Structures are given as structure tokens and as C-alpha cells.
Amino acid sequence: MLQSQNCTIKNVLREALGYKNALIKGNLVAIVATLITVVIPLFIPVLVDELLLHNGDEMTGWVRDHLFAMTLSGYVFFFLILTLVLRTAGFLLNVLQVKTFLGVSKDISFKLRRRAVEHLEKVSLKEYEMVSPGAVTSKLVTDVNTVDSFIGTTVSKFIISILTLLFTAVVLLLIHWELAIFILITNPIVVFFTAKLARNVGKLKRKENGAVELFQSSLNETLELFHQIKAANKEVFFFSRISDQAESLRDTSIAFGWKSDRAIRLSFLVFLGGYEIFRAVSILAVAYSDLSVGLMLAIFGYLWIMMTPTQDIINFQYAFANAKAACKRINTIFAMEREPVVAHPKDPFIEMEAVSIEVKDLNFAYFPDKPILKSVSLSIPRGAKVALVGASGSGKTTLANILVGFYPVTEGEILYNGVSEKEIDLATIRSNIHLILQHPKLFNDTMLFNLTLGKAHSEEEIRRALHIAQLDEVVAYLHEGLETLVGKDGIKLSGGQRQRVAIARMVLSDPKVVILDESTSALDIHTESRLFEALTEFLAKKTVITIAHRISTIKSAELVYVLENGEVADSGSPQELMEKDSSYFSSMI
CATH class of the missing domain: 1.20.1560.10 (ABC transporter type 1, transmembrane domain)
Structure with missing residues (x-):
């Protein structure tokens, strides 16, 4: 050394x-x-x-x-x-x-x-x-x-x-x-x-x-x-x-x-x-x-x-x-800045099927004079199904990235099961919170590798993940099945198929918290409907945060937070927000 x-x-x-x-x-x-x-x-x-x-x-x-x-x-x-x-x-x-x-x-x-x-x-x-x-x-x-x-x-x-x-x-x-x-x-x-x-x-x-x-x-x-x-x-x-x-x-x-x-x-x-x-x-x-x-x-x-x-x-x-x-x-x-290391980390996720998340007065900016999130506070109960909605640029994806530890919390606090993120190792957070991006990246490798990312899984686990992600028919159609090379950045797959590969990855990782960031935007309504129907049982006891613009995607949410210009402008159940004419939520209908 x-x-x-x-x-x-x-x-x-x-x-x-x-x-x-x-x-x-x-x-x-x-x-x-x-x-x-x-x-x-x-x-x-x-x-x-x-x-x-x-x-x-x-x-x-x-x-x-x-x-x-x-x-x-x-x-x-x-x-x-x-x-x-x-x-x-x-x-x-x-x-x-x-x-x-x-x-x-x-x-x-x-x-x-x-x-x-x-x-x-x-x-x-x-x-x-x-x-x-x-x-x-x-x-x-x-x-x-x-x-x-x-x-x-x-x-x-x-x-x-x-x-x-x-x-x-x-x-x-x-x-x-x-x-x-x-x-x-x-x-x-x-x-x-x-x-x-x-x-x-x-x-x-x-x-x-x-x-x-x-x-x-x-x-x-x-x-x-x-x-x-x-x-x-x-x-x-x-x-x-x-x-x-x-x-x-x-x-x-x-x-x-x-x-x-x-x-x-x-x-x-x-x-x-x-x-x-x-x-x-x-x-x-x-x-x-x-x-x-x-x-x-x-x-x-x-x-x-x-x-x-x-x-x-x-x-x-x-x-x-x-x-x-x-x-x-x-x-x-x-000289590149490293992620912070927690001296004596805690694990609030252990032996928990679901996790509560509380965000307190969170402020964040990529540049000092241009804040993205302003005093954001929200509370997500354990096992809740929550939606984040708002116009493009309102801070939804930034908040999701912060929740999974991609960006550090500079002002404010995030609690997972009552434990501050400053006391939790980032690897622990990411192994329990899975963020599915709108545009997932794939390796120029086989379908199997892109599903497992090198981790060993049983055939039964892989079949289950393919079924939930509505990929079983896609794989059956591929010339070499799971051993088919998907090309650079998954070019041989459609945008919707790439999104479903990312969802299958999530199923295999079996996290406690799932964040869906426009992760079905490339799917048609019928495929999306079948997908969420298959996901229902898998996500039943998990904490789920959904970021979407389509009302069909978030209609099953128990709680909705509306973000405008980096602030929480409104919150409530879908029914409550639909009744508020001034809400951004009502404009989605």
C-alpha cells in the first residue's frame, strides 16, 4: 500500500x-x-x-x-x-x-x-x-x-x-x-x-x-x-x-x-x-x-x-x-471529494419489512445562489404508499436522489425509522432503498447480467422478477433468452423494456423502500396496468414513493405531496387534492 x-x-x-x-x-x-x-x-x-x-x-x-x-x-x-x-x-x-x-x-x-x-x-x-x-x-x-x-x-x-x-x-x-x-x-x-x-x-x-x-x-x-x-x-x-x-x-x-x-x-x-x-x-x-x-x-x-x-x-x-x-x-x-463515512453506523432497517421516512426542513442547492429545495418537510409512515407530484424542475427527482444518499444533506435532516441519515452508512441506505430511474442504464452484456448485476440468484427468483416486471414474454422472444446481449446501453431493447429490466432488478434486490421516479413513463397504459397489478403483492408491506405525472400511476397512493418551486405546496389524499381547484394535482386530471 x-x-x-x-x-x-x-x-x-x-x-x-x-x-x-x-x-x-x-x-x-x-x-x-x-x-x-x-x-x-x-x-x-x-x-x-x-x-x-x-x-x-x-x-x-x-x-x-x-x-x-x-x-x-x-x-x-x-x-x-x-x-x-x-x-x-x-x-x-x-x-x-x-x-x-x-x-x-x-x-x-x-x-x-x-x-x-x-x-x-x-x-x-x-x-x-x-x-x-x-x-x-x-x-x-x-x-x-x-x-x-x-x-x-x-x-x-x-x-x-x-x-x-x-x-x-x-x-x-x-x-x-x-x-x-x-x-x-x-x-x-x-x-x-x-x-x-x-x-x-x-x-x-x-x-x-x-x-x-x-x-x-x-x-x-x-x-x-x-x-x-x-x-x-x-x-x-x-x-x-x-x-x-x-x-x-x-x-x-x-x-x-x-x-x-x-x-x-x-x-x-x-x-x-x-x-x-x-x-x-x-x-x-x-x-x-x-x-x-x-x-x-x-x-x-x-x-x-x-x-x-x-x-x-x-x-x-x-x-x-x-x-x-x-x-x-x-x-x-x-482530489475528488469522497462520500462521507460514518464512524459508528446504525442500521434502522434491520428486521424491518418497511421503513418510515421523515424529512425535516430540508434545503438543497447545486449552486449556492440557486436553491432547489426550500425547507421541505414531509412524513412518510412505515409501509405507506406516497406520491410526489409537481411540475418539471420542482425538485422531485432531487429529493429522491437525496433520500437514497446520492447528494449529502447540507441543511435539515432525514430520519429513517427515527434514526438520522448522518448515523447511517450510505451502503446500508442504498441496500435498503431502491431508486428506479426514468432512464435506467444497462451494460453491454447479457440480459441476465443486467438483471442480477453479478449477484447470484436462484432460477425461481429470476423467473419471479421477470413475471412481476412483465418481462417473461420479452425474454422468451429473445434469440438466446437471458444470455442475449442487449447492446451498448441496452440499445437492442425498447425504452419500456429497459424500464422493466430496472424494475426486475429492484424485485431481485428486495428493498425495504422503493422509489419509482417516472419509472414506467415509457410503458403503454395496458402494460403499465398489468405491471402495477403484478407489483401490488410484492410492494404490499414496503414503503413506496412514486414520482409521476400521470394520474393513473398515482391514483392508488395513500398520501400525495405536491412540490412547487422546491417547496411542499400541498399534501393530502388523492381525493382531497382533487377537490382543491388551486392544486397542481387537479391539473393532472
């Missing part, structure tokens, strides 16, 4: 330290691989100084005394084979080291995604209403991949690079300390120079990922509303907008691509310039000091070895800037 809620490079690296065994293994492998790499250039002085120029025979003498005497060709072949074996071993060890670090990085990125998903699970509905699914997808895929790449590839190479430079520095100091100091002083200048360039690259990466997010959001939204766009004959407008955003993505990607590449190449150019200077100074050292030609060539070899780790250190700075930018974007997910 990451130590802090936020994604930061510090927290990510701290999390990596928890993988001690993998890190020890990876670093030991890195040390051995580095030692193998550093040894190879030392063969050059042997071949040049001892075999070609005949300046001593320290190494060849050791080979002759401890192994066997060889000709010049034999020695060359011997060191060639030894070099190839060492390079192959170094290659295999480097692969093993990268594999080890990739295992760590993939696990950390998995935990990061899981934490983000767990946070999203608890995010309040009002946050979801203001966020684009494409934006969240971009952060959980593109930005987490950027962090993953930083840990798995860049950090592992960084360790190898540091070790290579350290071991190389030691060898260079042993060969010729004055020349080594000159080389080692100039290398940090390159690193400092590239660090300044990396900051600008990080800003470009944020812009590129932002463009990806905007494109994904627009594309997802357009595809989700494709039928509506077709119906409005607005394909050209919306798909042109996507094309414009794709063009913007192209431009930002090009800008990031060539400018980051320019910065990296410019940094490497500085290093290559230093390499040429080092080579010139090495030649002068041969001419004016005791440095041999073989050792000079060995130094050239070490300079070449230093190119890759120096390049990796340069790349590390850019990868660090990119990962830091990605973390900032990921943190916008963790």
Missing part, C-alpha cells in the same frame, strides 16, 4: 523500497553486470602493449604460466572469446535486472490503479457528474503507464548507469589520475545542463497528456450519444470537433516529440564534444607522459562505455519530469 494518498515520485520510490528481496537481487545482478562491462577494456592494453608493441608481458605471462602458451593469433582469439563470453553474460544479467525491476514497477502501477479505482468507488455523485469518463481513463492508462515506465525501465537503467560510472571512475583513476579527474569533472556539467532542459520537457508532456484526455473525453461522449447525434443530424458538427481535437493532439505530440528529442540530442552533443576533447587530451598524455598507447585505447574504450550510462542519466531526468507531470494529473482523481 502506498504510504500517502497522493501520487508523488517520493511516495512511489518509497513504495519500491518495500520490495527488498527483488531490489537486493536486482542490484546484485547490476553490480556483477557492471563489473563484467568495466573489465573488458582492460584487455586492450594486453593486446596492444604486450602482444603488438612488446612492452612487458604481465597478462600474457600469467596466461602462459597458469594456462598454456599461445601464439599471437592464439592470444587474440583467446581474448576475443573471453570478451564475447563476458558481453553475453553482461547482456543476460542486464536483462534479468530489468525484468526484476519491471516486476516491481508493474506491481506498483497495479496498486496505483487499484487505489484510484477504490477512491472512485467512494467518490460522491456530484463529482462524477462533473468529470468526463475519457479524462479518468486517460489518467488511469496513459499517466500511470508513464509512472510505470519511469520505475521499471528508467530507474533500473539509472542504477546500472551510476554503478558503471563509479567503477569506470575507479579504473580511470588507477590508469591515469590526472586525465581521470579532467574527465570526471566535465561529466557533471553535462548532467546539470540537461536538468534545466528536462523541466521544459515535463511541461510539454503535461500538455500532450492533456490533449489525449480531451480527445478521449470528446470521442467517448460522442460515441455514447451517437443515436442522439444521428437523430439531430449533427454528425458533421460533432465529428468535425473530434477531428479538430485530434489535430490538436497531433500538434502537441509533435511539439513534445521533437522538442524532447532536440533536448536529448543537444545534451548528448555536449557529451560528444567532451568525448572529442577527452580523446585529444589522451593523445597528448601519451606524447608527454608515461601513458602507453594500449592504456590510451583502453581510456577510449571507457569513454565509449560512459556514453550509454551518461545518456541514460540524461534520459532519467526527462523521464523524471514526465513521471512528475503524470503524477500531478493522477492526483486530480485522488
